[in-house]
Amino acid sequence: MDAPAVAVKGVSKAFTVPHDRQHTLKERAMRPFARATGERFEALKDISFEVEPGEFFGVVGRNGSGKSTLLKCLAGIYPVDAGEIYVRGRVSTFIELGVGFNPEMAARDNVIMNGILLGLSPREARERFESVIEFAELEEFVDLKLKNYSSGMHVRLAFSVMIQVDADVLLIDEILAVGDAAFQQKCFDIFFALRDQGKTLIFVTHDMAAVENFCHRALLLERGETVMIGEPSQGVADRYLQLNFAGVASAGAGSVERAGDGAARVTEAWMEDERGERQGSFPQGRPCTFRASVHFEQAVEDPSFAVAFVNAQHQNVFVASSATQHERTGRFEAGESASFSVTFDNALAPGRYLLSTLIAHPGAGNAIVDRWEGIVSIVVTGARPAGGTVDLAHDLRVERAGATALDSAERRRGLR
Amino acid sequence: MGRPIKGPSALGSDPRRLLQLTVVLAVMDFKLRFFGSVLGYVWQLMRPLMLFGVLYIVFTQFVKIGEGVPFYPAVLLTGVVLYQFFSEATSRSLASVVDREGLIRKIEFPRLAVPLAAMLTAYFNLILNLVAVLIFVFATGVKPRWEWFALPVFLILLGLLAAGVCMLLAALYVRFRDLKPIWEVLLQVGFYGSPILYPLEIIPSETAQRLIPMFNPLATILVQFRHSLIDPSAINSWDAVGGARYLVVPIGISAALVVLGVWVFQRRAPDLAEEL
Numbered sequence: 001m002d003a004p005a006v007a008v009k010g011v012s013k014a015f016t017v018p019h020d021r022q023h024t025l026k027e028r029a030m031r032p033f034a035r036a037t038g039e040r041f042e043a044l045k046d047i048s049f050e051v052e053p054g055e056f057f058g059v060v061g062r063n064g065s066g067k068s069t070l071l072k073c074l075a076g077i078y079p080v081d082a083g084e085i086y087v088r089g090r091v092s093t094f095i096e097l098g099v100g101f102n103p104e105m106a107a108r109d110n111v112i113m114n115g116i117l118l119g120l121s122p123r124e125a126r127e128r129f130e131s132v133i134e135f136a137e138l139e140e141f142v143d144l145k146l147k148n149y150s151s152g153m154h155v156r157l158a159f160s161v162m163i164q165v166d167a168d169v170l171l172i173d174e175i176l177a178v179g180d181a182a183f184q185q186k187c188f189d190i191f192f193a194l195r196d197q198g199k200t201l202i203f204v205t206h207d208m209a210a211v212e213n214f215c216h217r218a219l220l221l222e223r224g225e226t227v228m229i230g231e232p233s234q235g236v237a238d239r240y241l242q243l244n245f246a247g248v249a250s251a252g253a254g255s256v257e258r259a260g261d262g263a264a265r266v267t268e269a270w271m272e273d274e275r276g277e278r279q280g281s282f283p284q285g286r287p288c289t290f291r292a293s294v295h296f297e298q299a300v301e302d303p304s305f306a307v308a309f310v311n312a313q314h315q316n317v318f319v320a321s322s323a324t325q326h327e328r329t330g331r332f333e334a335g336e337s338a339s340f341s342v343t344f345d346n347a348l349a350p351g352r353y354l355l356s357t358l359i360a361h362p363g364a365g366n367a368i369v370d371r372w373e374g375i376v377s378i379v380v381t382g383a384r385p386a387g388g389t390v391d392l393a394h395d396l397r398v399e400r401a402g403a404t405a406l407d408s409a410e411r412r413r414g415l416r
Numbered sequence: 417m418g419r420p421i422k423g424p425s426a427l428g429s430d431p432r433r434l435l436q437l438t439v440v441l442a443v444m445d446f447k448l449r450f451f452g453s454v455l456g457y458v459w460q461l462m463r464p465l466m467l468f469g470v471l472y473i474v475f476t477q478f479v480k481i482g483e484g485v486p487f488y489p490a491v492l493l494t495g496v497v498l499y500q501f502f503s504e505a506t507s508r509s510l511a512s513v514v515d516r517e518g519l520i521r522k523i524e525f526p527r528l529a530v531p532l533a534a535m536l537t538a539y540f541n542l543i544l545n546l547v548a549v550l551i552f553v554f555a556t557g558v559k560p561r562w563e564w565f566a567l568p569v570f571l572i573l574l575g576l577l578a579a580g581v582c583m584l585l586a587a588l589y590v591r592f593r594d595l596k597p598i599w600e601v602l603l604q605v606g607f608y609g610s611p612i613l614y615p616l617e618i619i620p621s622e623t624a625q626r627l628i629p630m631f632n633p634l635a636t637i638l639v640q641f642r643h644s645l646i647d648p649s650a651i652n653s654w655d656a657v658g659g660a661r662y663l664v665v666p667i668g669i670s671a672a673l674v675v676l677g678v679w680v681f682q683r684r685a686p687d688l689a690e691e692l
Binding site for chain 1 (some may be wrong): 685690
């Protein structure tokens with residue numbers, strides 16, 4: 001096995017968060033012996049990992065988990081307090097696209113400047129200028145000032161520099177992957193291209209779906225500590241979701257999430273993938289199943305069972321209810337248990353969903369037996385976010401009038 | 417095992433990269449100012465020229481200091497241009513680290529490039545302005561002499577002195593934001609404390625005549641410029657301090673400032689990204 005491209009050994013990093021910062025000489029002079037007081041905030045605690053050459057390594061964690069600090073330590077922007085970091089080959093850091101871009105300067109100057117800042121020598125930067133412009137398809141606009149560029153051109157230029165810097169190890173912050181769907185797609189295309197070139201890449205994000213799509217392995221951080229390192233699909237994703245929802249559950253503990261007369265209670269609810277395994281994240285376009293176990297405390301006649309999928313915008317995206325079925329559910333005796341399941345092809349748009357269950361008495365009043373909001377939380381993953389709330393199976397055709405029909409039919413399904 | 421990542425430093429691991437970055441940052445800055453407006457160079461030149469014009473009128477017409485000083489206008493203009501370089505270089509460097517926050521927080525590079533580039537930009541301006549000064553000096557009837565070839569040495573000394581102060585200010589300003597007004601006042605003091613408006617020999621106290629060029633390295637350089645560039649009959653720097661051996665003092669002060677500047681900046685460099 002090759003020597004690792006990046007080796008991190010026992011790295012710790014703490015910041016002093018000042019209570020009262022002395023920002024002027026005057027303040028300093030008034031209290032010459034006052035030590036800067038502050039709380040030590042340990043952003044990273046004894047982090048160790050190795051990244052093989054050609055590996056895509058994800059660093060995931062919630063906000064404040066220390067992932068960006070880790071990236072900055074790797075990049076050499078922050079000094080570490082303890083531990084060692086070793087890197088083989090040229091490193092380029094992309095915490096932001098186009099660092100040092102100046103809107104007043106022409107693309108030519110900006111590209112050369114950016115290249116040099118990212119580690120090229122001036123000669124290399126000049127030599128690669130042509131290929132940067134070519135890749136960005138901006139040949140006609142070389143001498144245009146950057147302020148006159150559209151945002152799309154701006155991004156193309158910055159990405160192009162990033163590719164042409166030709167670093168062996170790329171450190172990429174998630175900031176790159178925000179923006180509209182088209183921009184994200186562009187990022188992802190470039191990540192795949194880099195992966196094909198055999199680059200080593202460390203990608204910091206809180207988006208588990210992105211990690212699952214690109215990364216060979218991932219490190220999960222929580223409060224500056226390593227929770228686990230492993231393949232994204234094997235455990236890391238689940239663990240990450242648990243962490244996320246632990247936070248959600250505790251945050252929402254005070255609010256009324258559960259209501260009803262208690263004649264029956266949902267004892268457990270979960271989502272399964274097509275193999276029948278419980279999961280927290282579901283690829284778009286595959287079948288999946290919601291399941292709930294219900295225990296009846298009292299006898300209930302013809303209860304209805306429903307589950308609602310609520311997206312991050314608090315929209316009820318999908319509701320499945322037994323009340324809309326023609327068959328009656330019948331009488332459930334006290335002490336009886338039942339299960340309730342909904343199987344569907346996952347047409348939900350990528351994102352996070354909270355599931356709510358509802359058991360109600362029949363009739364117009366729909367008196368609530370048990371309502372539990374946010375009982376399950378899932379993430380729907382998909383590489384092609386189109387922008388809609390749902391992503392239905394469809395055929396897409398473009399036909400030219402007159403000439404032979406140009407059939408660019410596209411099955412939305414099964415493309416993953 | 418690969419290369420260890422040690423965090424940011426002032427000098428970086430490769431001195432060539434520091435140099436390249438400094439030059440590139442300075443050139444880009446310079447370009448921005450010159451090509452930003454059509455009359456970029458003219459505006460650049462206007463500042464010392466306007467100041468010179470005002471001072472010239474005041475000190476030849478109202479207060480007659482300039483009377484009897486050979487080539488007073490040339491001496492005044494040279495002094496103004498040299499001092500403005502020092503003032504511009506230090507003020508720009510002072511804020512440079514804060515101004516370049518975006519770079520410092522987002523990429524790793526030898527941090528010293530930031531204040532040095534700010535200083536270098538001012539240096540480029542100085543060289544351009546000196547072309548104008550040279551034309552002016554010719555026009556006022558000064559004959560070119562071999563001694564002019566020694567002038568670059570003094571320009572380099574001036575650059576070193578400025579660089580030392582620049583590094584020191586840039587490193588301290590991140591922590592002490594009131595350094596800016598303080599420094600502006602000190603620059604004013606320096607302007608009157610250097611023989612720019614007045615020739616050295618006009619000072620009544622003989623001790624002061626010697627102490628100013630001894631403890632103010634800027635004054636030493638100004639005196640030498642007047643002697644070498646304009647008026648060979650004017651006192652040279654070693655006579656002004658009372659003997660060549662006393663030149664150790666201003667040279668020592670300049671060297672100490674450079675060392676102190678590098679040392680302080682070096683110490684502060686690793687934490688700049690966190691403190692901004």
